[in-house]
Amino acid sequence: MTKILVIEDEKIIGEMISMYLTDEEFSVCRVESGQEGIDAISSFAPDVILLDLMLPDMDGIELCEKVRAYSDTPIIIISMNSKVNERVRALNAGADDYLVKPFSMQELKARIGVAVRRYKPSAPAAETDVRAYVAAGAAMEPMSANHGITLDLQKRLLAVHGQPIDTTFSEFELMKLLFQYPGRVFTRDELINTLRGIDSYVNDRAIDVHITNLRKKLELNPKEPHFIKTVWGVGYKLNLE
Template identity: 55%
Template sequence: MTRVLVIEDDPIIGEMLTLYLTEEHFEVQRVESAREGKFALGTFDPDILLLDLMLPDASGTELCGEFRQLTAIPIIVISMKPSVTVRIQAISSGADDFLVKPFSMQELKVRMDAVLRRSTPAKPVALPYAGQTTSDVMGQQQGLSLDLERRTIVLDGEHIETTFSEYEIMKLFYQHPNRVFSREELINAVRGIDSFINDRAIDVHVTNLRRKLEKNPKEPQFIKTVWGVGYKFIN
């Protein structure tokens, strides 16, 4: 079942969205603030995000950029502002689509289906991969290798696309198997010491990597959590 995170503080619109999407067989979680939304990315693990641009604790198109830094899932903005400039800014900041309130629920579902089709599907681990020998591929661990030229992860001969941050985290894990990395070390590896990315963002990136690499993301075999410390990649 596709999981939808709705970040909408208007109780009437929020309830309408929840009821309609639930009837359409989506699993829905609704929150009312940007802070709650960022937390729900890690706890609810949604497949798509519906984001209002006017929230009690944050507002504006920069919200799209903040959430895009935290997740690679499709983002559809739902807003009262019909301005073309606002639409362009939202899309440029990371939104995949934009709907102006009031909108048709049927149109919303069609647009959700469209962006979900365009998004990269998660690929599970199948059998160990042992056939890649070209020089641009970095080694092999448990059937997993890195294609440095294409900046992709290779599993069973299939190239798995990742975001910039996901790839940099996986590259660090791969280069240092069995070493435990704190979230702070992973933050520095992704964006540098002056990064604004926080611990929650790292947790989201790891969750996304597990969805793409693991047979069962809830019981990961590659990327293990070391409670109270961080994460490690099992060789």
Template identity: 65%
Template sequence: MTKILVIEDEIVVGEMISMYLTDEGFEVLRVETGRAGQEALSSFQPDAVLLDLVLPDIDGTDWCAAARRLSEVPILVISTKSKVVERIEALDAGADDYLCKPFSMQELKARIGAAVRRTKPTAIASGPDGPPPPEPAEPPSAIRMDLHKRQIFVDETPIETTFTEFELMKLFFEFPGRVFSRDELINTVRGIDSYVNDRAIDVHITNLRRKFEANPKEPRYLKTVWGVGYKLLLG
């Protein structure tokens, strides 16, 4: 699995990129500071780095130059800085590509793929003996809801949820497989959570995944439908 390190201190942007790439089959680690990114470059050993130039502790261009002295990992800058001189500075510092925010997630994925192929062409090869055998699949877990007890169970283990989280899940369970936009989810909990907004919905979804998904980064049940919203898959 291709590993992507996302260095982005803007929480909403970072989480949206991470969720999209995770749903597309990447292994993603997101950090919010340049220093944490330096540590992750060594410990996580990513196949590519997405780097915001505006970080709270280190200038992104300086981070790029320092990383390039240590590693050949592809670095794709993602930034609101759009001036030609700023792009040139980043590329001169060692960046492999530069995307100005806002950008298309599909284009981001394509550019990541191109960068990884340039540096690791053997990554897409099967090898002399063909592709490795798939790892044994873990037995699927079962998720259910008890409306009377206001409880969600995973393999008969109760999962604690907040009132708002339960109301969201109740809607998902009522219409499994249907894609709900963030506005629809906001309307569901409006009046319960007076501070609910797009960002709050994303946080609730992230928290729910942490509570009942075996691997929150690769959710089996609560799926993101990019550009639309979320849906629940059962069975």
């Protein structure tokens, strides 16, 4: 049974979400503060975290960053704030999706399903060519030592010259796709679909933020990248030559 941790201090909203997800046969744990959320992540071990940005003891973005420092569990932000810069800020902090209140419970369930499929690659894949490999979780040979990057799908580990690199859930999913098709140019729309699925709030700017962060972690000189290349007017590709 999929376990959902709801970190939401508004009692009515929290109870509505919890009741709906319980009726849909999810296992739900609801807490009302950031510290309770941190404790529940350890004790409850959720498959997906629903995180409100306005908490009584800490900012939701701060909590997202703290969680992402030691866990790659998918985080879906639920917030009243619909501004694009706030969404980008949340994604940059390590969130994997962003839902604006009020939202449809059916949409929430669908977003959770997408997050679970991405986090558990062995789950059935979505029927799209670009995402089929990512969702299937097929074994991948370690990359040649000539370029120094290794991707371990089973351990969800990205390493550069043998040194593990911390990545967010979304950053790792992008690297999985790029590694499967080195040299192929992916449009931003294709990358958005890979991470979010249909009807996502993620936009072009969010993809650019993820790519910028990956470059900082992978490249000797992020301003003159060797691995993740920009194809102006189109998107990005991975260079392993």
